[in-house]
Amino acid sequence: MVASSRVGAVGEPPPALSARCIVSPAFDGIFFIGSPLLAVAVVLGAVQLLPAWTVKSYVLTYMAVGHHVPTFLRAYGDRDEFDRNRFRLIAIPLLVLPVLAAAYWIDARIIALIFVWDQFHFVRQNYGMMRIYDAKAGARTNTRINLEQWLCFSAFVAIVSHSDFYTHVYAETFFDLGVAIPGWVGTALGDASIALALGISVLYVAQHASRLARGEPVSLPKLVLFTTTYGCWYYAYVVLSDPFLSYPISSFFHCLQYDAFAWSYSHNKARGAPEAERGAVIRYLYQGRHVWAYVLAIFAYGAFSMLGHGLYPILVLNSTTGVLHYYYDAFIWKVRRPEFTRYL
Amino acid sequence: MSGGGRIWRERWVPVLAFPGLLVVLLLADQLWLAPRRATITWPEAAAFWKDQADRRPHYGTSQLRLAVAYATLQRWQEALDAYDRALQADPHLEEAASGRATALSELGRAEEGRQSLEDFYRDHPLCAVCALSLAMWDDSFGEPERALSRAEAAGRLAAARSERTLEHDGWLVAAQLALPRDPARALADAKRALAAVPGSPGAAQLLAEARARSGGP
Numbered sequence: 001m002v003a004s005s006r007v008g009a010v011g012e013p014p015p016a017l018s019a020r021c022i023v024s025p026a027f028d029g030i031f032f033i034g035s036p037l038l039a040v041a042v043v044l045g046a047v048q049l050l051p052a053w054t055v056k057s058y059v060l061t062y063m064a065v066g067h068h069v070p071t072f073l074r075a076y077g078d079r080d081e082f083d084r085n086r087f088r089l090i091a092i093p094l095l096v097l098p099v100l101a102a103a104y105w106i107d108a109r110i111i112a113l114i115f116v117w118d119q120f121h122f123v124r125q126n127y128g129m130m131r132i133y134d135a136k137a138g139a140r141t142n143t144r145i146n147l148e149q150w151l152c153f154s155a156f157v158a159i160v161s162h163s164d165f166y167t168h169v170y171a172e173t174f175f176d177l178g179v180a181i182p183g184w185v186g187t188a189l190g191d192a193s194i195a196l197a198l199g200i201s202v203l204y205v206a207q208h209a210s211r212l213a214r215g216e217p218v219s220l221p222k223l224v225l226f227t228t229t230y231g232c233w234y235y236a237y238v239v240l241s242d243p244f245l246s247y248p249i250s251s252f253f254h255c256l257q258y259d260a261f262a263w264s265y266s267h268n269k270a271r272g273a274p275e276a277e278r279g280a281v282i283r284y285l286y287q288g289r290h291v292w293a294y295v296l297a298i299f300a301y302g303a304f305s306m307l308g309h310g311l312y313p314i315l316v317l318n319s320t321t322g323v324l325h326y327y328y329d330a331f332i333w334k335v336r337r338p339e340f341t342r343y344l
Numbered sequence: 345m346s347g348g349g350r351i352w353r354e355r356w357v358p359v360l361a362f363p364g365l366l367v368v369l370l371l372a373d374q375l376w377l378a379p380r381r382a383t384i385t386w387p388e389a390a391a392f393w394k395d396q397a398d399r400r401p402h403y404g405t406s407q408l409r410l411a412v413a414y415a416t417l418q419r420w421q422e423a424l425d426a427y428d429r430a431l432q433a434d435p436h437l438e439e440a441a442s443g444r445a446t447a448l449s450e451l452g453r454a455e456e457g458r459q460s461l462e463d464f465y466r467d468h469p470l471c472a473v474c475a476l477s478l479a480m481w482d483d484s485f486g487e488p489e490r491a492l493s494r495a496e497a498a499g500r501l502a503a504a505r506s507e508r509t510l511e512h513d514g515w516l517v518a519a520q521l522a523l524p525r526d527p528a529r530a531l532a533d534a535k536r537a538l539a540a541v542p543g544s545p546g547a548a549q550l551l552a553e554a555r556a557r558s559g560g561p
Contacts, residue, residue: 087355088358088359091359092359092363095359095360095363096362096363096366099363099370100366103373106370108370108373109377109381110369110372110373113369164400164403165403167399167400168403168405171406175384175392176381178377178380178384180388183395183396241403242434243405243434309506310506310507310509311508323366327362
């Protein structure tokens with residue numbers, strides 16, 4: 001999700017809190033801003049009752065695999081969106097599926113590097129939501145360098161490079177690929193990334209302080225979202241650093257945010273869009289009283305994947321929906337389009 | 345730009361770029377990385393994981409990779425030390441508990457190894473790899489009935505975790521153990537092994553033998 005910001009005039013009264021939220025203060029508090037804290041509580045609570053590998057497999061199937069569904073509902077169920085990208089949405093799956101099927105068939109281990117894209121799209125989602133909050137607050141961005149984007153990525157790289165869990169995952173993945181990256185590379189990357197992240201943080205704080213001093217709007221929900229998200233990532237990846245639990249915590253809140261955002265947006269569209277722009281799926285699934293069907297669709301795909309876990313056809317299917325989810329997200333949620341101003 | 349060129353640029357390039365990148369990665373894997381993978385020796389692997397484990401002394405999975413490299417090289421004392429460090433960092437690492445028992449056995453401390461695995465299995469009753477290891481230990485200690493029930497437990501536990509390779513191994517060992525005494529049971533276990541990993545030659549062979557002995561379908 002990538003948003004453009006509206007230009008807020010100096011001296012204008014700030015919008016009410018509800019107008020600065022994507023849905024409402026309570027909804028945003030639970031599903032967007034507070035969801036990282038919720039993820040820590042749920043995953044660490046679940047592990048008191050279930051073995052860690054069970055918790056991991058539930059989150060990775062019902063949540064992570066399941067959250068591909070809203071992408072496909074939007075891409076193929078939203079008539080307006082489908083018409084806009086018809087050729088791409090038909091051709092790309094037909095090309096990607098056989099390539100991934102071949103990759104798994106010949107045991108091409110490079111497929112494991114999909115997880116790098118996974119991390120990239122986690123950060124992009126967080127950045128996109130921050131931009132939406134800025135736009136809602138009427139904050140302007142007039143710098144040539146996009147400090148916010150730099151902050152999001154540099155802070156994430158700093159966390160990952162100081163995480164025993166992720167540095168092991170990278171070392172293991174590349175080693176199993178046939179590339180033994182020397183250990184000092186990780187150490188050097190860790191040092192460089194922390195220096196970069198700290199430098200950018202200082203500039204970012206200075207930029208926001210200057211905005212406040214000029215009376216320009218600054219989105220508080222955005223800053224809180226950044227704090228909860230990166231605080232949670234730091235806790236999960238660096239402090240906890242558990243092979244079974246670190247990723248599920250991160251995945252849990254990423255998926256919860258995504259599912260909730262996709263639902264709230266499409267719900268607004270289902271209510272407000274002209275008949276020609278809505279498909280039958282949008283009309284049915286995104287009515288308030290049918291939210292159960294939306295949740296069921298997500299969990300059903302997760303359950304299907306759980307049942308077929310480890311089987312070649314399911315592996316190929318899940319990987320295909322996974323990479324298409326990453327790829328489609330880059331254009332189906334371009335929130336600078338006027339449509340998003342209407343329904344967001 | 346001509347109409348054809350524009351259509352190519354606007355319609356086909358965005359569509360082909362992404363699958364094309366995947367194909368390039370696939371070719372890179374097969375033509376460049378696969379030969380490199382094949383030439384990595386176990387001493388090189390041990391040296392790599394020693395460096396990694398030294399950088400992450402408190403991360404059990406790195407210690408486990410080092411231990412497995414040492415075990416493959418039959419450097420059992422170093423393997424045991426690394427398994428100990430792995431379990432110290434993460435007391436729930438099932439592969440480390442199983443590997444540690446093997447290392448102890450190779451160092452001439454078989455009874456201690458078996459007992460340590462029994463203790464771990466008692467604390468982690470859902471550990472499929474423990475059940476499978478213990479089944480093989482029981483068999484070597486002359487306890488075939490216990491070995492068979494544990495191998496079947498390994499198959500069931502692994503199935504519950506959707507770990508198909510381990511599930512296959514559990515049922516396969518169970519079928520091997522059952523075959524001399526109970527061909528009908530061996531037949532059922534071999535079928536389960538084949539269901540877990542369709543096309544497994546070992547399971548197919550056991551299935552044929554069990555069918556021949558039991559006269560079942």
